[in-house]
Amino acid sequence: MKHPSQKRAFPPNFFFSIPLFLIFAPLAGIFFWAEINSSAAEPLKYNYIKHSFDEIPMKKEATPQAVIFIGPPGSGKGTQAEKLKGYRHISTGDLLREEIKKGSKIGLSCKEIIDKGEMVPDSLISDLIESHFSPHILLDGYPRTLNQARWLDEKVKISQVFSFEVNVDKLVERLTNRRVCPSCKGVYNLVSKPPIKPFTCDQCATPLIQRADDVETVIRNRMRVYQEETAPVIEFYRQKGLLTNLDASQTPDTIADLIHKKIFPSY
Numbered sequence: 635m636k637h638p639s640q641k642r643a644f645p646p647n648f649f650f651s652i653p654l655f656l657i658f659a660p661l662a663g664i665f666f667w668a669e670i671n672s673s674a675a676e677p678l679k680y681n682y683i684k685h686s687f688d689e690i691p692m693k694k695e696a697t698p699q700a701v702i703f704i705g706p707p708g709s710g711k712g713t714q715a716e717k718l719k720g721y722r723h724i725s726t727g728d729l730l731r732e733e734i735k736k737g738s739k740i741g742l743s744c745k746e747i748i749d750k751g752e753m754v755p756d757s758l759i760s761d762l763i764e765s766h767f768s769p770h771i772l773l774d775g776y777p778r779t780l781n782q783a784r785w786l787d788e789k790v791k792i793s794q795v796f797s798f799e800v801n802v803d804k805l806v807e808r809l810t811n812r813r814v815c816p817s818c819k820g821v822y823n824l825v826s827k828p829p830i831k832p833f834t835c836d837q838c839a840t841p842l843i844q845r846a847d848d849v850e851t852v853i854r855n856r857m858r859v860y861q862e863e864t865a866p867v868i869e870f871y872r873q874k875g876l877l878t879n880l881d882a883s884q885t886p887d888t889i890a891d892l893i894h895k896k897i898f899p900s901y
Protein backbone atom coordinates (compact mmCIF):
# COMPACT_ATOMS: atom_id res chain seq x y z
CA MET A 635 0.00 0.00 0.00
CA LYS A 636 1.47 3.36 -1.11
CA HIS A 637 1.54 6.41 1.07
CA PRO A 638 -0.74 9.17 -0.45
CA SER A 639 2.22 11.58 -0.86
CA GLN A 640 3.91 9.14 -3.31
CA LYS A 641 1.02 9.26 -5.80
CA ARG A 642 2.20 12.29 -7.79
CA ALA A 643 5.91 11.70 -7.32
CA PHE A 644 8.44 12.74 -10.03
CA PRO A 645 9.41 11.31 -12.51
CA PRO A 646 6.00 11.00 -14.15
CA ASN A 647 4.86 7.65 -15.56
CA PHE A 648 5.88 6.38 -19.01
CA PHE A 649 2.71 7.60 -20.76
CA PHE A 650 3.35 11.19 -19.63
CA SER A 651 7.00 11.13 -20.86
CA ILE A 652 6.02 10.69 -24.56
CA PRO A 653 4.81 14.32 -25.09
CA LEU A 654 7.91 15.54 -23.19
CA PHE A 655 10.16 13.61 -25.60
CA LEU A 656 8.28 15.00 -28.62
CA ILE A 657 8.91 18.54 -27.39
CA PHE A 658 12.57 18.22 -26.40
CA ALA A 659 13.99 15.98 -29.13
CA PRO A 660 13.56 18.57 -31.94
CA LEU A 661 15.00 21.27 -29.65
CA ALA A 662 18.09 19.13 -29.07
CA GLY A 663 18.37 18.62 -32.82
CA ILE A 664 18.27 22.35 -33.50
CA PHE A 665 20.89 22.98 -30.82
CA PHE A 666 23.21 20.32 -32.29
CA TRP A 667 22.76 21.71 -35.80
CA ALA A 668 23.65 25.21 -34.60
CA GLU A 669 26.71 23.84 -32.83
CA ILE A 670 28.21 22.05 -35.85
CA ASN A 671 27.62 25.15 -37.98
CA SER A 672 29.43 27.41 -35.52
CA SER A 673 33.05 28.58 -35.80
CA ALA A 674 34.63 25.17 -35.10
CA ALA A 675 33.34 23.80 -38.42
CA GLU A 676 34.07 26.89 -40.52
CA PRO A 677 37.19 25.72 -42.37
CA LEU A 678 35.36 22.67 -43.74
CA LYS A 679 32.14 24.46 -44.50
CA TYR A 680 33.86 27.31 -46.31
CA ASN A 681 36.23 25.04 -48.15
CA TYR A 682 33.39 23.07 -49.61
CA ILE A 683 31.14 25.91 -50.63
CA LYS A 684 34.24 27.73 -51.92
CA HIS A 685 33.70 31.04 -50.19
CA SER A 686 36.46 33.29 -49.05
CA PHE A 687 37.27 34.17 -45.46
CA ASP A 688 38.35 37.58 -46.67
CA GLU A 689 34.73 38.66 -46.27
CA ILE A 690 34.57 37.71 -42.60
CA PRO A 691 35.73 40.51 -40.30
CA MET A 692 38.37 39.57 -37.74
CA LYS A 693 37.32 39.84 -34.10
CA LYS A 694 40.02 41.55 -32.04
CA GLU A 695 40.11 38.85 -29.36
CA ALA A 696 40.11 35.85 -31.71
CA THR A 697 43.34 33.95 -32.43
CA PRO A 698 43.83 33.28 -36.16
CA GLN A 699 44.41 29.70 -37.33
CA ALA A 700 47.43 29.61 -39.60
CA VAL A 701 48.85 27.30 -42.24
CA ILE A 702 52.45 28.05 -43.32
CA PHE A 703 54.10 27.38 -46.69
CA ILE A 704 57.91 27.37 -46.71
CA GLY A 705 59.74 26.93 -50.01
CA PRO A 706 62.03 28.68 -52.50
CA PRO A 707 60.72 30.69 -55.46
CA GLY A 708 59.73 28.29 -58.24
CA SER A 709 58.66 25.50 -55.84
CA GLY A 710 54.95 25.83 -56.64
CA LYS A 711 53.77 27.50 -53.41
CA GLY A 712 51.71 30.08 -55.28
CA THR A 713 49.85 27.42 -57.26
CA GLN A 714 48.99 25.55 -54.05
CA ALA A 715 47.95 28.76 -52.29
CA GLU A 716 45.39 29.33 -55.06
CA LYS A 717 44.06 25.79 -54.65
CA LEU A 718 43.57 26.06 -50.88
CA LYS A 719 40.14 27.62 -50.42
CA GLY A 720 38.93 29.11 -47.17
CA TYR A 721 42.28 30.58 -46.11
CA ARG A 722 43.31 34.17 -46.60
CA HIS A 723 46.58 34.09 -48.55
CA ILE A 724 49.22 36.37 -47.00
CA SER A 725 52.38 36.63 -49.08
CA THR A 726 54.88 39.10 -47.58
CA GLY A 727 56.35 39.86 -51.04
CA ASP A 728 52.92 40.66 -52.50
CA LEU A 729 51.91 42.71 -49.43
CA LEU A 730 55.06 44.83 -49.64
CA ARG A 731 54.62 45.48 -53.36
CA GLU A 732 50.94 46.32 -52.77
CA GLU A 733 51.66 48.78 -49.92
CA ILE A 734 54.42 50.48 -51.92
CA LYS A 735 52.08 50.83 -54.90
CA LYS A 736 49.32 52.28 -52.66
CA GLY A 737 51.82 54.70 -51.15
CA SER A 738 50.65 53.87 -47.59
CA LYS A 739 52.64 54.83 -44.48
CA ILE A 740 54.07 51.31 -44.10
CA GLY A 741 54.69 51.15 -47.85
CA LEU A 742 56.65 54.40 -47.87
CA SER A 743 58.83 53.34 -44.91
CA CYS A 744 59.53 49.99 -46.59
CA LYS A 745 60.35 51.57 -49.95
CA GLU A 746 62.87 53.90 -48.32
CA ILE A 747 64.59 50.90 -46.66
CA ILE A 748 64.54 48.72 -49.81
CA ASP A 749 65.87 51.61 -51.96
CA LYS A 750 68.84 51.88 -49.60
CA GLY A 751 69.49 48.18 -50.23
CA GLU A 752 68.71 47.20 -46.63
CA MET A 753 66.50 44.47 -45.18
CA VAL A 754 63.00 45.49 -44.09
CA PRO A 755 63.02 45.12 -40.26
CA ASP A 756 60.92 42.41 -38.58
CA SER A 757 58.75 44.97 -36.78
CA LEU A 758 57.50 46.50 -40.04
CA ILE A 759 56.82 43.10 -41.61
CA SER A 760 54.98 41.88 -38.51
CA ASP A 761 52.80 45.05 -38.43
CA LEU A 762 51.98 44.50 -42.07
CA ILE A 763 51.04 40.85 -41.53
CA GLU A 764 48.99 41.58 -38.42
CA SER A 765 46.97 44.19 -40.30
CA HIS A 766 45.87 41.40 -42.68
CA PHE A 767 44.91 38.86 -40.01
CA SER A 768 41.75 36.91 -40.67
CA PRO A 769 40.26 33.86 -38.83
CA HIS A 770 42.08 31.48 -41.21
CA ILE A 771 45.33 32.57 -42.82
CA LEU A 772 47.85 31.01 -45.15
CA LEU A 773 51.33 32.48 -44.70
CA ASP A 774 53.62 32.31 -47.73
CA GLY A 775 57.20 33.55 -47.39
CA TYR A 776 56.89 34.10 -43.64
CA PRO A 777 58.45 33.40 -41.16
CA ARG A 778 61.97 33.42 -42.60
CA THR A 779 63.88 33.78 -39.34
CA LEU A 780 63.61 32.28 -35.85
CA ASN A 781 62.69 35.69 -34.41
CA GLN A 782 59.77 35.94 -36.80
CA ALA A 783 58.72 32.35 -35.98
CA ARG A 784 58.70 33.12 -32.23
CA TRP A 785 56.68 36.32 -32.75
CA LEU A 786 54.17 34.42 -34.86
CA ASP A 787 53.85 31.71 -32.20
CA GLU A 788 52.39 34.26 -29.79
CA LYS A 789 49.98 35.73 -32.31
CA VAL A 790 48.40 32.78 -34.10
CA LYS A 791 47.55 29.11 -33.64
CA ILE A 792 49.59 27.20 -36.25
CA SER A 793 47.82 24.09 -37.50
CA GLN A 794 50.26 22.89 -40.19
CA VAL A 795 53.60 23.86 -41.73
CA PHE A 796 54.45 22.59 -45.23
CA SER A 797 58.01 22.63 -46.51
CA PHE A 798 58.22 22.47 -50.32
CA GLU A 799 61.38 20.50 -51.00
CA VAL A 800 62.95 21.06 -54.41
CA ASN A 801 65.69 19.07 -56.05
CA VAL A 802 68.34 21.74 -56.74
CA ASP A 803 69.68 19.91 -59.83
CA LYS A 804 66.20 19.73 -61.35
CA LEU A 805 65.55 23.40 -60.57
CA VAL A 806 68.88 24.34 -62.21
CA GLU A 807 68.02 22.23 -65.26
CA ARG A 808 64.61 23.88 -65.61
CA LEU A 809 65.84 27.45 -65.10
CA THR A 810 69.04 27.22 -67.17
CA ASN A 811 66.97 25.99 -70.13
CA ARG A 812 64.63 28.94 -69.80
CA ARG A 813 64.73 31.59 -72.54
CA VAL A 814 62.66 34.74 -72.57
CA CYS A 815 61.61 37.22 -75.23
CA PRO A 816 62.85 40.73 -74.28
CA SER A 817 60.12 42.28 -76.39
CA CYS A 818 56.81 40.48 -75.61
CA LYS A 819 58.02 38.73 -72.38
CA GLY A 820 57.13 35.28 -73.76
CA VAL A 821 58.75 32.40 -71.82
CA TYR A 822 60.26 29.31 -73.48
CA ASN A 823 62.16 26.23 -72.35
CA LEU A 824 64.77 24.70 -74.65
CA VAL A 825 63.69 21.20 -73.54
CA SER A 826 60.00 21.29 -72.60
CA LYS A 827 58.71 24.25 -74.63
CA PRO A 828 61.15 25.14 -77.43
CA PRO A 829 60.37 27.92 -79.95
CA ILE A 830 59.48 26.78 -83.49
CA LYS A 831 62.49 28.57 -85.02
CA PRO A 832 65.62 28.10 -82.82
CA PHE A 833 66.37 31.01 -80.42
CA THR A 834 63.58 33.15 -81.94
CA CYS A 835 60.26 34.23 -80.40
CA ASP A 836 57.21 32.53 -81.96
CA GLN A 837 55.07 35.62 -81.36
CA CYS A 838 57.24 38.52 -82.51
CA ALA A 839 60.40 36.95 -84.07
CA THR A 840 62.69 38.74 -81.59
CA PRO A 841 65.88 36.79 -80.68
CA LEU A 842 65.42 35.08 -77.28
CA ILE A 843 67.72 35.82 -74.35
CA GLN A 844 68.72 34.09 -71.13
CA ARG A 845 68.00 36.13 -68.00
CA ALA A 846 71.08 36.99 -65.96
CA ASP A 847 69.68 35.29 -62.83
CA ASP A 848 68.95 32.08 -64.78
CA VAL A 849 72.66 31.25 -64.89
CA GLU A 850 73.63 28.09 -63.01
CA THR A 851 76.05 29.66 -60.51
CA VAL A 852 73.52 32.36 -59.64
CA ILE A 853 70.72 29.82 -59.12
CA ARG A 854 72.90 27.53 -56.97
CA ASN A 855 74.06 30.48 -54.88
CA ARG A 856 70.51 31.76 -54.41
CA MET A 857 69.35 28.28 -53.32
CA ARG A 858 72.24 27.92 -50.86
CA VAL A 859 71.44 31.28 -49.26
CA TYR A 860 67.76 30.35 -49.11
CA GLN A 861 68.40 26.95 -47.51
CA GLU A 862 70.82 28.38 -44.93
CA GLU A 863 68.29 31.06 -44.03
CA THR A 864 65.25 28.80 -43.65
CA ALA A 865 66.91 25.69 -42.11
CA PRO A 866 66.51 26.95 -38.48
CA VAL A 867 62.84 27.83 -39.08
CA ILE A 868 62.13 24.39 -40.58
CA GLU A 869 63.88 22.75 -37.60
CA PHE A 870 61.82 24.91 -35.19
CA TYR A 871 58.57 23.53 -36.63
CA ARG A 872 59.90 19.98 -36.93
CA GLN A 873 60.54 19.96 -33.19
CA LYS A 874 57.00 21.15 -32.55
CA GLY A 875 55.64 18.27 -34.65
CA LEU A 876 53.95 20.65 -37.10
CA LEU A 877 56.13 20.03 -40.17
CA THR A 878 55.19 18.14 -43.33
CA ASN A 879 57.80 17.80 -46.09
CA LEU A 880 56.43 17.90 -49.62
CA ASP A 881 58.30 16.71 -52.70
CA ALA A 882 57.71 19.73 -54.95
CA SER A 883 58.47 17.73 -58.13
CA GLN A 884 55.10 15.93 -57.89
CA THR A 885 52.12 17.16 -59.93
CA PRO A 886 50.19 20.14 -58.51
CA ASP A 887 47.09 17.96 -58.01
CA THR A 888 49.01 15.32 -56.04
CA ILE A 889 50.53 18.00 -53.80
CA ALA A 890 47.13 19.68 -53.32
CA ASP A 891 45.69 16.34 -52.26
CA LEU A 892 48.45 15.76 -49.68
CA ILE A 893 47.95 19.26 -48.25
CA HIS A 894 44.20 18.83 -48.09
CA LYS A 895 44.44 15.51 -46.25
CA LYS A 896 46.73 17.06 -43.63
CA ILE A 897 44.57 20.14 -43.03
CA PHE A 898 41.22 18.33 -43.15
CA PRO A 899 42.09 14.82 -41.86
CA SER A 900 38.44 13.80 -41.51
CA TYR A 901 37.84 14.19 -45.28
Ligand SMILES: [Zn+2]
Nearest residue numbers: 815818835838
Ligand atom coordinates in the same frame (compact mmCIF):
# COMPACT_ATOMS: atom_id res chain seq x y z
ZN1 LIG B 1 58.31 37.95 -78.41
